Amino acid sequence: MTRFLPVTIKFVDGSTTVVSSIAGAKKALGGRWKNKEAIAYGAAVRLVDDALSGICRPAVAFAAFKEAAKEQGLLKPANTSAALAMLDKLWSRDGG
Template sequence: MSIFLPLNIRFVDGTTMVVSSIADAQKALACQWRNKEAATYNEAARLLSAAKEGVCKPAVAFAVFENAAQTQGLLQPAKPSSALGLLDDITLPLAT
C-alpha cells in the first residue's frame, strides 16, 4: 500500500493512469504532457529523481508532481469513496 493518495491522471493523448508512488510518478512523466518544458514539469522530474536517490523527501516530490499535473490540467477529480457515503448515511440522523 502506498503512503500517497492515488491521483487519476489523463494525458494529452487520452490515456489514463493512477499514480500512487514515486515510481508511478516517474513513469507518468514519460507519458504525453501538454508542455514538458514547463518549469513545474522539470521541477517535478528533478525532485522525483532526488526522492528516489534519498536526497528529497518523497512527500515533497509527490506534492510537486501533483502540482505539475494540476497546472497542466491533467489531474482528474477523485470520486468520493463509498466508505464516506456510508459514514454520511450513519451520521446524518445525529446531525438533525
Template sequence: MGFLPLSIELLDGSKMRVSSICEAEIALQGQWRSKAAAPYKDACRLIAAAKDGTCNPTIAFAAFKAAAIDQRLLLPAKKCGALKMLDDVAKDMM
C-alpha cells in the same frame, strides 16, 4: 512509500493511477502539454531526487501533483461508496 492515488489523463488519452514515486516517474515520461513548463521540470527534478534519497518523497509527490494540476491532467477524485453514503445521510439530516 505509497500516497493517496491520483488519477491523471495524459494527452494521448491514456489514464493512470499514480500512488508512488516510481509511478510518478513513469507518468512524467508520458505525453504532457509542456515539458518545458517550470512545474513539470520541478516535478522531474524532485522525483529523481526522491529516488536517490536526497529529497523527501512527500515533497516530490506534491510537486508531481502540482505539475499535473498545472497542465490540467489531474482527474477529479471519485468518492468512495462509504463517503457517498455519509453524504446522503448528512443530507437527510438537514
C-alpha cells in the same frame, strides 16, 4: 518506495494512469503532457529523480508531481469514497 494516496492522471492522448508512488510518478512524467517545458513539470522531474536518489523527501517530490499535473489539467478529481457517498445521502435525506 513510499506509497501515497492514489491520483489519476489523464494524459493528452486520452490514456490514464493511477499513480501512488515515486516510481509511478517517474513513469507518469514520461507520458504525454501538455507542456514538458513548464516550470512545474521540470521541478517535478528534478524532485522525483532526487527522491529516487534519496536526496529529497518522497512527500515533497510527490506533491510537486501532483502540482505539475494539476497545473496542466491532467489531474482527475478523486472519486468520493463509498462511506462519504453514504454520508452525503443520509445528510441530504435529513435536509442537512
